Amino acid sequence: xxxxxxxxxxxxxxxxxxxxxxxxxxxxxxxxxxxxxxxxxxxxxxxxxxxxxxxxxxxxxxxxxxxxxxxxxxxxxxxxxxxxxxxxxxxxxxxxxxxxxxxxxxxxxxxxxxxxxxxxxxxxxxxxxxxxxxxxxxxxxxxxxxxxxxxxxxxxxxxxxxxxxxxxxxxxxxxxxxxxxxxxxxxxxxxxxxxxxxxxxxxxxxxxxxxxxxxxxxxxxxxxxxxxxxxxxxxxxxxxxxxxxxxxxxxxxxxxxxxxxxxxxxxxxxxxxxxxxxxxxxxxxxxxxxxxxxxxxxxxxxxxxxxxxxxxxxxxxxxxxxxxxxxxxxxxxxx
Ligand SMILES: CC(C)(COP(=O)(O)OP(=O)(O)OC[C@H]1O[C@@H](n2cnc3c(N)ncnc32)[C@H](O)[C@@H]1OP(=O)(O)O)[C@@H](O)C(=O)NCCC(=O)NCCS
Numbered sequence: 001x002x003x004x005x006x007x008x009x010x011x012x013x014x015x016x017x018x019x020x021x022x023x024x025x026x027x028x029x030x031x032x033x034x035x036x037x038x039x040x041x042x043x044x045x046x047x048x049x050x051x052x053x054x055x056x057x058x059x060x061x062x063x064x065x066x067x068x069x070x071x072x073x074x075x076x077x078x079x080x081x082x083x084x085x086x087x088x089x090x091x092x093x094x095x096x097x098x099x100x101x102x103x104x105x106x107x108x109x110x111x112x113x114x115x116x117x118x119x120x121x122x123x124x125x126x127x128x129x130x131x132x133x134x135x136x137x138x139x140x141x142x143x144x145x146x147x148x149x150x151x152x153x154x155x156x157x158x159x160x161x162x163x164x165x166x167x168x169x170x171x172x173x174x175x176x177x178x179x180x181x182x183x184x185x186x187x188x189x190x191x192x193x194x195x196x197x198x199x200x201x202x203x204x205x206x207x208x209x210x211x212x213x214x215x216x217x218x219x220x221x222x223x224x225x226x227x228x229x230x231x232x233x234x235x236x237x238x239x240x241x242x243x244x245x246x247x248x249x250x251x252x253x254x255x256x257x258x259x260x261x262x263x264x265x266x267x268x269x270x271x272x273x274x275x276x277x278x279x280x281x282x283x284x285x286x287x288x289x290x291x292x293x294x295x296x297x298x299x300x301x302x303x304x305x306x307x308x309x310x311x312x313x314x315x316x317x318x319x320x321x322x323x324x325x326x327x328x329x330x331x332x333x334x335x
Contacts, residue, residue: 001060001061001062001063001068001097001098001099001102002060002061003058003059003060003102003103003106004058004059004060004061005056005057005058006019006057006058006059006070006072007057008042008043008046008047008057009043009047011043015059016039016042016043017039018059018067019042019046019059019067019070020037020038020039020042021067021091022067022069022070022089022090022091023037023089024036024037025091025092025093026089026090026091026092028092029092030092030124030126030127030128030129031124031126031127034255035252035254035255035292036252037251037252038250038251038252038253039251040224040250040251040253041223041224041250041251042251044222044223044224045223045224045225045249045250045251046072048219048222048223049074049219050077050212050215050216050219051077051215052076052077052078053074053075053076053077054074054075055072055073055074055075056072056073056075056107056110057070057071057072057073058070058071058072058103058106058107060090060094060099060102060103062094067091068090068091068094068097068099069088069089069090069091069094069099069100069103070088070089070103071086071087071088071089071103071104071106071107072086072087072107073085073086073107073110073111073119074086075111075114075116081115082115082116082117082118083116083117083118083119083120084111084114084116084119084120085119085120085121085122086107086111086119086120086121087121087122088100088103088104088107088121088129090103095128100132101136101334104136104330104334105331105334107119108327108330108331108334109331111327112327112328112331116327117326117327117328118324118325118326118327119324119325119327119330120141120322120323120324120325121133121138121322121323122320122321122322122323123320123321123322123323124146124318124319124320124321125143125318125319125320125321126318130321133323136325136330136333136334137325137329137330137333138323138324138325138330139323139324139325140321140322140323141322141323141324142321142322143300143319143320143321143322144297144298144299144300144319144320144322145297145298145299145300145303145306145316145317145318145319145320146295146296146297146316146317146318146319146320147295147296147297147298147306147309147314147315147316147317148293148294148295148314148315148317149281149293149294149295149296149309149312149313149314149315150292150293151284151285151291151292151293151294152292153313154281154285154312154313155313156282156285159278159281159282159312160278160282162274162275162278162311162312163275163278163279163281163282164275165271165274165275166232166271166272166275167270167271169234169235169236170232170233170234170235170241170267170270170272171232171233171235172230172231172232172233172275172276172279173230173231173233174228174229174230174231174279174280174283175228175229175230175231176226176227176228176229176283176287177217177221177226177227178217178221178227179213179217179229179231183231183240184210184213184214185210186238186239186240187210187213187231187240187243188209188210188212188213189239189240190239190240190241190242190243190262190264191213191243191260191262192209193262193264193265194260194262220247223249224249224250224251225247225248225249225250226247226248226249226250226288227245227246227247228245228246228247228248228256228280228283228284228287228288229243229244229245229246230243230244230276230277230279230280230283231243231276232263232267232272232275232276234267239264240264241263241264241266241267241270241272242261242262242263242264242267242272242273242276243260243261243262243276244258244260244261244262244273244276244277244280245258245259245260245261246258246259246280246284246294247259248288248291253288253290253291254290254291254292254293255291255292255293255294255295256284256288256291256293256294256295257294257295257296258277258280258294258295258296259296261273261276261277261305261308273304273305273308274308274311274312277308277309277312278312281294281312294314296309296314297320298316300319
C-alpha cells in the first residue's frame with residue numbers, strides 16, 4: 001500500500017472519480033440513510049479555503065493501484081492556528097489492513113511539522129470510525145444530537161404561519177448567497193453572541209467580524225456551497241436581532257445543513273428563532289426544490305433550540321462525536 005499527496009488543483013477526472021467512489025462506498029456501508037455524493041465542483045470543494053487556511057490531502061492505493069482510501073486535513077489560521085480538522089475514509093473492502101492507520105500517520109506528521117498541537121474530527125456514533133479513534137487514543141471532546149427534518153414531513157401551512165408570526169418591532173429578511181452591502185457589520189455583531197462548537201462548516205468559525213464574514217461567504221461560494229440566510233432586523237434601530245444560516249452543497253444537493261441560529265440577548269423571548277427557521281424552510285421550498293431533508297445539531301441537554309426544532313418537525317436521530325487528540329500523543333500511539 002502506498003500513500004500519496006493528493007492535490008485537487010492538479011488532479012484529473014479519474015482521481016476525482018476514485019475520491020467519490022470511496023465516499024459513496026463508505027456511505028453505503030456505514031450510513032446508508034445518508035445522501036450520496038456527486039462530482040459537481042468536487043475540485044473546488046476540496047481546494048478552496050479561507051485566505052488564512054490550507055487544506056492538505058492524501059490518497060492511499062493498494063498494491064494493484066486501486067484507491068483504498070483518502071484523507072484531508074484543514075489547517076486553520078488566526079485564533080485557531082494551533083489546531084486543524086481532518087477526515088479519513090477507507091473503502092469498506094480495504095478495511096482492517098492498516099490503511100486508516102497509514103493515512104492518520106501521514107496527516108499527524110504533517111500536523112506536527114506545521115506546529116499544530118491538536119487535531120479533531122467528526123464521527124457519527126453508529127459507525128466503525130468510533131472504534132478506530134478510541135483505539136488510537138482520541139478523546140470525545142463534544143457530543144451532540146443530530147436532528148433531521150425530511151422536507152416531505154414539513155407541515156407547510158403551519159410552517160408558513162410560524163414564519164409570519166413576527167412581533168411588531170421586527171422584520172425578517174431572506175438573503176441568498178450573501179448579504180447586501182452594509183449588513184455585514186451588524187450581522188457579524190450579532191453572530192459574536194455565539195460560541196461556535198461542534199460540526200460547523202469551518203468557514204463559519206470565527207466569522208464574527210465583518211471582514212471574516214465576507215471571506216466566509218466568498219469561501220462557501222468558492223467551494224460550491226450555496227448559503228441561505230434569514231435575518232431578523234429590529235426596525236427602530238436597524239440592528240440585526242437574530243440570524244439563521246443554512247448551506248446546500250453542490251456535492252450533496254439533496255441535504256441542507258442548518259448551521260448557526262442566534263438571537264442577540266436583548267431580543268430573546270420574542271419568538272424570533274422559530275419565525276426565522278420557519279421562514280428559512282418556506283424559502284428553501286422554492287429556492288432548493290431538490291432538497292430532501294435538513295440536518296442540524298444541538299447540545300445533548302438544555303438546548304433552547306431543541307424546542308424550536310421540535311415545533312418545526314425536526315427529530316433527533318443520532319449522536320455526533322467530535323474526537324480530539326494531542327498531536328504528540330497521537331504520534332506516540334501510532335508508533
Ligand atoms: C475508521 C476507518 C478510517 C478505519 O480504517 P481501517 O483502514 O479499517 O483501519 P486500520 O486497519 O488502519 O486500523 C487501525 C487500528 O484501529 C483498529 N480499528 C479499526 N476499526 C476499528 C473498529 N471499528 N473498532 C475497533 N477498532 C478498530 C484496528 O484494529 C487497528 O488496530 P491495531 O493497529 O492496533 O491492530 C474506516 O472504518 C472508515 O473509513 N470508516 C468510515 C469513515 C468515517 O466514518 N469517517 C468519519 C469521519 S473522519
